[in-house]
Amino acid sequence: MTPFWRGASPEARTALVAAGMGWLLDAFDVMLYALVLKSVSEELGLTQAQGGLMASLTLAASAVGGLLFGVIADRVGRTRALSLSILIYSIFTFACGFAQNLWQLATFRVLLGIGMGGEWASGATLVSETWPEKHRGKALGVMQSCWAIGYGLAAIVVAIVEPVFGWRAVFFTGIIPALFTFWIRRSVKEPAMWESSRQASSPRQGSSPRQASRFPVRIAVFLTAMNAATMFAYWGQGIWIPSYLSSPTTQGGIALSTQTMAMFIVAMQVGMWLGYVTFGFIADAVGRRPTYISYLLIAALLVWYYGFAREPWILLVLGPFVAFFGTGFFSGFGAVASEIFPTSIRATALGITYNSGRLLSAIAPFIVGTTVQSRGYGAAFTYTAVAYIIAAALWLGIPETKGRRMV
Secondary structure: OHHHHHOOOHHHHHHHHHHHHHHHHHHHHHHHHHHHHHHHHHHHOOOHHHHHHHHHHHHHHHHHHHHHHHHHHHHHOHHHHHHHHHHHHHHHHHHHOOOOOHHHHHHHHHHHHHHHHHHHHHHHHHHHHHOOHHHHHHHHHHHHHHHHHHHHHHHHHHHHHHHHHOHHHHHHHHHHHHHHHHHHHHHOOOOHHHHHHHHHOOOOOOOOHHHHHOOOHHHHHHHHHHHHHHHHHHHHHHOOHHHHHHOOHHHOOOOOOHHHHHHHHHHHHHHHHHHHHHHHHHHHHHOHHHHHHHHHHHHHHHHHHHHHOOOHHHHHHHHHHHHHHHHOOHHHHHHHHHHHOOHHHHHHHHHHHHHHHHHHHOOHHHHHHHHHHHHOHHHHHHHHHHHHHHHHHHHHHOOOOOOOOOO
16 A cells, blocks of 8 residues: 555645545435435335335436536536535535425435535546556545445444434434535645646637547447446445345344444445455456456345345345445446546546436336335345346446556
8 A cells, every 4th residue: 555655646645535535425425314214214104115216316316416517527627526516415415304204305315416426526537637547546446445434434323323313313414524625625736637638728618629529439338338237236235235134024124223234234334445445456457347347247146145145144244245346346437437538528528427327227226125115125136136247248348448548
């Protein structure tokens, strides 16, 4: 880790801290919902399908937010877009604590999703443009690993706050990330690569015809489809694993207490964090494509078995491995996409490919929720296993970008 950290400028390290913390706090706010879904559903009278629909609405809105903030980041800067996205998801996570019915909750989740989607495009572009080629995958792996830390912190907060103060107080803690935006605006500089690109072309002109012609449409389609499949798998299982662990056995669950379920989730986040970090190092060493495909195929096998396991100790042991292989590959998307698209449209392109994939995957929580109701968790998680396999196959249309110089 020392050569990796010292191999970048102070500005690059500060950018990584900012983007990583933004992603950590994004995970903290967004995943609070999955962790209190059972309690929210009971008080507001939501069915499992409606609970899944709320998550799907958030994902759909995050796709819109990602597209919007990609354009904003290319126009006004990466740090400004990053700060605004964090502020939006913090405010509306807090607002979820006041929801009195399905429609109010849906409104707040949609607005939260817009901020959630904007954070990744802004942060990943900021890191990609400040870190050198040989360490870019590692840096984005470290950034992505912060999602696991945020999810783990959310589980700890739920275990402490919900039994005493209820699920509404859990959402109130989501305002905390808003305070982080003050540090970003004061301490994080715009990448020199973006500043040079802005000076080279007039803001009124936008991308030149030459730049537009360099947009690789075919690759973008494969990249989007691959990401949609991986996100279908992740959100399909990620939203419903806490319910799987905590629901009564009569509903197909494992019937763990809230505190025990939270500890199982924390254990999974340890595996997730290791998956994110190691992916960056492996991908920088052997390439993006082979590392991605290996993680995806192993994840397909593990998540399928996880859905049919009934012994708590098996789920506890298996959970970190499911999270390791089932999420670690997300570290590679920012590097691959950044190495494909030019600077003048990079944030917009990342926003389109990443968040169009997210939009296409938004149906996952709803599909899994309805399948849980009709056929059980095992059948529902089988869908996510198939999605991992499809994502691996789509890599046939995506080039290897290891070592590619960004322009």
